[in-house]
Amino acid sequence: MPEYKAPIRDVKFVMQELLDCDSHYQKLGYEDASLDMVDAIVSEAAKFTEQVIAPINQIGDEQGCTWHDGEVTTPDGFKEAYQQFVEGGWPTLAQKVDFGGQGLPHSLNTAITEFFSSANHSFAMYPGLSHGALATLEAHGTEKQQQMFMPKLVEGQWTGTMCLTEPHCGTDLGMLRTKAELNEDGSYSLTGTKIFISAGEHDLSDNIVHIVIARIPGSPEGSKGISLFIVPKFNVTDDGEKAERNAVSCGSIEHKMGINANATCVINFDGAKGYLIGEINRGLNCMFTFMNAARLGVATEGVAAAEASFQGALAYAQDRLQMRSLSGVKNPDGPADPIIVHPDVRRMLLTQKSIAEGGRALVAYLAQLVDIVHASDDAEEKAKTETKLALLTPIAKAFLTELGLECTSHGVQVFGGHGFIKEWGMEQLMRDTKISCLYEGTTGIQALDLLARKILGSKGEILKPFGSEVTKFCLENAENDAMQEFIQPIMSFGGDWQKMTQTIGAKAMQNPDEIGAASVDYLMYSGYLTLAYFWARMAKVAQDKLAQGNDDKAFYQAKIKTARFYFQRILPRASGHAACVENGAEAMMSLDAEEFSF
Numbered sequence: 001m002p003e004y005k006a007p008i009r010d011v012k013f014v015m016q017e018l019l020d021c022d023s024h025y026q027k028l029g030y031e032d033a034s035l036d037m038v039d040a041i042v043s044e045a046a047k048f049t050e051q052v053i054a055p056i057n058q059i060g061d062e063q064g065c066t067w068h069d070g071e072v073t074t075p076d077g078f079k080e081a082y083q084q085f086v087e088g089g090w091p092t093l094a095q096k097v098d099f100g101g102q103g104l105p106h107s108l109n110t111a112i113t114e115f116f117s118s119a120n121h122s123f124a125m126y127p128g129l130s131h132g133a134l135a136t137l138e139a140h141g142t143e144k145q146q147q148m149f150m151p152k153l154v155e156g157q158w159t160g161t162m163c164l165t166e167p168h169c170g171t172d173l174g175m176l177r178t179k180a181e182l183n184e185d186g187s188y189s190l191t192g193t194k195i196f197i198s199a200g201e202h203d204l205s206d207n208i209v210h211i212v213i214a215r216i217p218g219s220p221e222g223s224k225g226i227s228l229f230i231v232p233k234f235n236v237t238d239d240g241e242k243a244e245r246n247a248v249s250c251g252s253i254e255h256k257m258g259i260n261a262n263a264t265c266v267i268n269f270d271g272a273k274g275y276l277i278g279e280i281n282r283g284l285n286c287m288f289t290f291m292n293a294a295r296l297g298v299a300t301e302g303v304a305a306a307e308a309s310f311q312g313a314l315a316y317a318q319d320r321l322q323m324r325s326l327s328g329v330k331n332p333d334g335p336a337d338p339i340i341v342h343p344d345v346r347r348m349l350l351t352q353k354s355i356a357e358g359g360r361a362l363v364a365y366l367a368q369l370v371d372i373v374h375a376s377d378d379a380e381e382k383a384k385t386e387t388k389l390a391l392l393t394p395i396a397k398a399f400l401t402e403l404g405l406e407c408t409s410h411g412v413q414v415f416g417g418h419g420f421i422k423e424w425g426m427e428q429l430m431r432d433t434k435i436s437c438l439y440e441g442t443t444g445i446q447a448l449d450l451l452a453r454k455i456l457g458s459k460g461e462i463l464k465p466f467g468s469e470v471t472k473f474c475l476e477n478a479e480n481d482a483m484q485e486f487i488q489p490i491m492s493f494g495g496d497w498q499k500m501t502q503t504i505g506a507k508a509m510q511n512p513d514e515i516g517a518a519s520v521d522y523l524m525y526s527g528y529l530t531l532a533y534f535w536a537r538m539a540k541v542a543q544d545k546l547a548q549g550n551d552d553k554a555f556y557q558a559k560i561k562t563a564r565f566y567f568q569r570i571l572p573r574a575s576g577h578a579a580c581v582e583n584g585a586e587a588m589m590s591l592d593a594e595e596f597s598f
Contacts (some may be wrong), residue, residue, distance in 0.1 A: 001425040002312030004054045004119045006046030011111050014364045017541050028375040030105050045112035052081050054119035060261030061428050067253045072201040072263045082204040091156030099150040107367035117304035121432040122261035126199045132290040133160025133211050140278040140286040148240045158207040163194040180214040190269040200265030201250035207242050208233040213283050228283035231274035247272040258431030294440045299396040302404030303359035305433040309411030310352035348410035354566040359400045361534040384465045391462050398446035399527025401436040408433045447519035470533050486536035493529045517585035521577040528574040539563040
């Protein structure tokens with residue numbers, strides 16, 4: 001099993017050197033988030049991850065969760081690790097002081113969340129979903145609801161879930177059947193079954209707070225008649241204390257491809273007591289608060305998977321001896337050269353490295369945008385920030401998880417046959433990561449959201465704030481000879497991005513299927529270009545540091561060389577996606593349904 005080491009140096013590079021988190025935090029009033037505090041938290045999170053969470057990853061996969069009479073038991077070590085997680089104050093880090101939180105920035109929490117996910121995806125999901133529940137309560141809950149549920153959720157004594165999917169409906173939530181009937185005391189009685197509920201039942205926390213969508217009798221059909229509710233496993237008194245058991249039960253747990261140590265549950269609501277969040281029939285609007293928070297969390301999972309797989313593959317490639325280098329012997333004292341000398345192994349390692357480090361920069365940037373939305377007093381700045389988030393969230397979620405999965409496949413491949421064997425841990429990473437491409441809307445759903453609802457729905461206006469930022473960076477470096485290998489491709493691909501958008505819009509006027517046919521390729525193109533922008537920015541920082549005579553010369557040289565690899569070997573993939581978009585929907589839609597079986 002690979003030994004996980006938190007990438008502290010690169011996290012600090014991204015936060016402090018690339019994104020200047022110190023100025024960012026001071027501007028937003030996060031006075032406690034000094035550089036010393038950031039360094040201390042990152043270092044302690046790394047230590048906790050390496051010493052407590054990582055060691056139980058493999059046993060969690062082997063044992064999985066067990067279900068008996070509605071109760072779920074987590075694998076050996078998980079309950080103890082979660083207790084240490086709570087005692088260390090990690091759930092409280094970025095939560096409001098009013099409810100027992102430390103009031104630190106979301107972006108700082110995001111950085112350490114990557115550590116947890118890399119080291120143990122299953123474990124990280126238990127507290128991870130609580131953040132979405134908290135965000136939903138904070139944005140849409142009443143003051144009484146917040147007082148009842150948030151303090152113990154913030155503390156980590158209780159955990160949260162999101163209950164959307166039902167056996168007969170997945171993405172099409174308008175088909176849901178779970179009903180909510182008004183009680184005399186103003187609460188609701190919920191009846192129905194939800195499936196695929198991550199962390200829906202477990203033995204880690206004292207209570208589990210479910211955020212549930214349901215339909216109130218008499219509400220409109222479809223998505224316009226959906227309302228949102230809080231339904232705890234144990235009822236809660238007005239002063240926030242656990243009371244008697246609610247009519248919520250776990251019918252079974254799923255036997256899955258991966259994340260075996262996280263319980264994916266069938267949850268039955270049999271007249272369970274719940275509380276309406278927000279307005280009647282406005283549940284999906286409220287639910288998007290949870291889903292957008294979760295989508296950024298899932299994007300982080302993609303980065304975490306790429307990093308973990310890279311670490312394992314790199315260590316193996318440096319030690320494994322196999323064949324001689326085509327350009328001459330590199331290990332004359334051994335029977336063969338280490339496989340890291342072979343170009344194809346380097347192709348896979350550099351792909352992993354460029355995606356992990358580029359993705360880390362993108363996620364950190366998005367997390368800083370969330371900081372601004374939470375803490376800025378500038379209405380115009382917040383509006384621009386929310387527009388950037390709306391554009392980049394589906395890109396980050398889908399693109400980084402798809403490439404994260406690719407990176408785990410490379411990890412298996414670098415190990416050769418050993419990668420297919422459980423004891424090495426590489427195949428577990430691949431199995432655990434696939435779910436990230438499905439969570440919170442599949443890649444296809446994210447692509448439709450991006451292209452149909454966001455881009456075409458705004459007539460391209462949503463592109464302007466981020467597009468202006470990228471253009472400004474390119475113009476500032478237009479005369480910098482050392483940056484031309486990065487600036488010129490961004491300008492070229494950026495211009496094609498705008499033309500592609502206009503072409504799809506024109507085609508869609510004649511045939512709406514053109515949107516669905518183009519959407520995933522359009523999103524992937526957008527992802528490759530977006531990551532190119534962040535790699536160019538990182539290359540510029542590295543060049544400046546080298547020019548200043550910084551002592552960490554090897555680190556910055558590696559940044560520039562990895563940026564060059566990304567631009568020369570990864571970014572060209574975007575051209576293939578552009579060609580697919582250009583070829584349109586005809587070849588995709590011309591086969592009749594019955595012809596698929598021929």
